[in-house]
Amino acid sequence: MTMAAPSAILASHTRKAIAALALAGLALAGCSTSATAPAAQDAAAQSVQSAQSAQSALPSWRDGAARQALLKFVADVTRPGSPAFVPPDERVAVFDNDGTLWSEQPLYFQFFFLLDQVRAAAPQHPEWRSNPAFKALMANDMQGLMRNEKALAALVAKANSGMTVDEYDRTIRDWLAKSRHPKFNRPYTELVYQPQLELLSYLRANGFKTYIVSGGTIDFMRPWSQAIYGIPPEQVIGSSQAVRYQVRDGKPVLVRDPKLDFIDDGPGKPVGIYRHIGRRPILAVGNSDGDLQMLEYTTGGDGPRLAVLVHHDDAEREFAYDRQSKVGKLDKALDAARARGWTVVSMKRDWLQVYPAAKP
Structure with missing residues (x-):
């Protein structure tokens, strides 16, 4: 799950996120051989092509139980008959x-x-200089941030x-273009998983x-989801911040308010799926306890279902990390x-590979 700006999310998750920073150091066949031979040949050709496609699919996945489960599931639910x-x-x-x-x-x-x-x-808010959370942030004092999480939540919301x-x-687009991950020194949008792509x-x-x-906000993910994942913004479900209609300088706009509309994490995920999709998924992929209810909801329907968990053990x-992690805890x-x-x-x-090759 990702942090969202409003205090409703920050109040419940800031402590574990800051603690993590401190710990981190910051087919069809014919019935007759004469009349249906061409159809049978076409079906056979399609079957061979499908097998070849499956064989070449997911090249960054080792040919183990997980890859075979995915290929079998897709083959089963897409094969007519x-x-x-x-x-x-x-x-x-x-x-x-x-x-x-x-x-x-x-x-x-x-x-x-x-x-x-x-x-x-900060330059537009000189009054923040006396705020203990702001002082701790500017000094990279993680313990100080933990002691002042409510004040930090208010700053972030503002x-x-x-x-x-x-x-x-x-x-968001500007930040992603300029920022780099503290460990890998690569843009965050390059730290996507090649096997998942x-x-x-x-x-x-x-x-x-x-x-x-x-659990992250739709505002943060929608600007780049299509370019990186091939998932258009209307297919992004996440936590949402309140917005209101306003006319500024004669132009109608939507303005962000410092309050939360919806938290799309844990039991909120099935609710978000129902509200936005209106169908129960047949395949769900997650990695943490925050995805448990989404996996339960997906597998609780009739017919073929598949739930997948990514275990970070590399x-x-x-x-x-898994059971004891402050970020992405995987236990229950x-x-x-x-x-x-x-x-x-x-x-x-x-x-076989975690990230795509680095761009020049």
Whole structure:
């Protein structure tokens, strides 16, 4: 899950995010051989082509149980005549974002953005100089931030409100173009998982509609989701901040208010799916306890279903964390996956490659 600007999210999640920063150091066949031979030949050719496509699919995935489960599920639900066939309109796949489609350590990427917004807004707010949370932030005093989390939440809400949604969109794009991850020194949008990019493309090639369902705000994800994931903004579901209609300088705009409309995390994810999609997914992919209810909701429907959990166990190429992590904690969902037979993806064993090649 990603941090959102309003205090309703910050109040409940700031402590664990800041603590993490401190710990981190910041087919058809014929019935007659004569009349239907061409059709049979076409079906055979399609079958061979499908097999070849599956064989070449997901090249960054090792050919283990996780990859085979994904390929089998897609083959079963897309093969006409299969007892598990699912019509294209019902092929809905949902993905969490943080820790599932891109990295989330040592801190949710959106939280880095929010803190930078406070720093950028500081010159317009000299009164902040006496604020203990602001002092701690400017001094990189993580313990100080933890002691003043309510004050920090108010600062973040103030710094990320008041502008129009178009202005905020540009601010996010600019920040992503300039900012770099503290460990990998790469743009955050390059720290997406290559195996997941392949999975998204493979699902769409087989008639699936892919959605992001994240605790992060829709404002933060929509500006770049299509360019990076191939997921258009209308297929991004997330936490949302209140906006209001206003006319500024004769132009109608939407202005951000410092309060939260909806938290799309934990039990909120199935609610967000219902509100935005109106269909129960048949495939859900997550990585943390914040995705547990989304996986339960997906697998609770009739017909074929698949739930997938990404387990971060690769400290060399990315990060290794699960039950004790302050960010992306995977505990109850891991137990549920083992008890219910969900597919658990080991980043270390199942992925040949983690990130795409760095751009020049």
